[in-house]
Amino acid sequence: MKLQFFKYQGTGNDFIMIDNRQLFFPKENTQLIEKLCDRRFGIGADGLILLENDDKTDFKMIYFNSDGNESSMCGNGGRCIVAFAKQLGVISNNTQFIATDGLHHATINDKQTVSLQMKDVDEVKIESDYVFMNTGSPHHVTLIDSLENYDVKTNGAKIRYSDLYGKVGSNVNFVKQLNDSHFAVRTYERGVEDETLSCGTGVTAVAIAMNALGKTNSREIDLDVQGGKLKVSFEKENQTYKKVHLIGPATFVFEGEIKL
DSSP states (O other), X not given: OEEEEEEEEETTEXXXXXXXXXXXXXXXXXXXXXXXXOTTTSSOOSEEEEEEOOSSSSEEEEEEETTSOBOSOOHHHHHHHHHHHHHHTSOSSEEEEEETTEEEEEEEOTTOEEEEEOOOBXXXXXXXXXXXXXXXXXXXXXXXXXXXXXXXXXXXHHHHTSTTTTTTOOEEEEEEEEETTEEEEEEEETTTTEEESOOHHHHHHHHHHHHHTTSOOOSEEEEEETTEEEEEEEEEETTEEEEEEEEEEOEEEEEEEEEO
């Protein structure tokens, strides 16, 4: 069997995209998904995303981490699947689709910049040395002084596998403030079990965390990640963050076929 695939990346967070509207892909085959995502023996990616039909929305997004397991929401993957859906002719410039964390609205312009509405966040846990919340995926956020040479993989793994989060674990974001509304972020992602060049739900969590901590009063935050630049905007009603948007590029890289 030959599998047609498309490769997309959003600020360096890269994904194998598959048009699964005919439901041919073996979703239960975690070993296959892991192999396809392997950078030495497969196509190579941080994750694999299936686009499927949905009765009530434009399409359904199903996301798998590179370890082969179906996972929680991926923000950059969500932006990339919007660009993929446009390439397939499923949508034009506006869309609504369903993902594991619910309904999402998005727009895409001619420059392939996607603005993706994320889920509302009504619970932000603030501790002495970190902030935790769920932005579609669980995220631990902590400020550090020196981000450039920080060992994200080692320190992120310690937190991800700590008793704090148990077997389920959490993604871990390390943050440095650059100015009143500008932050640099590096993220350790569970499922990938390493640092990735970008994490959409992660920068969303960072933007909200910095506002909740009083580090910024801005409702539009610029975020530098290893793979580029993203923006997060939101509105705040009482303690709930609403109309949260993750904004950034979604880039088609290449397409091909692989024999299974």
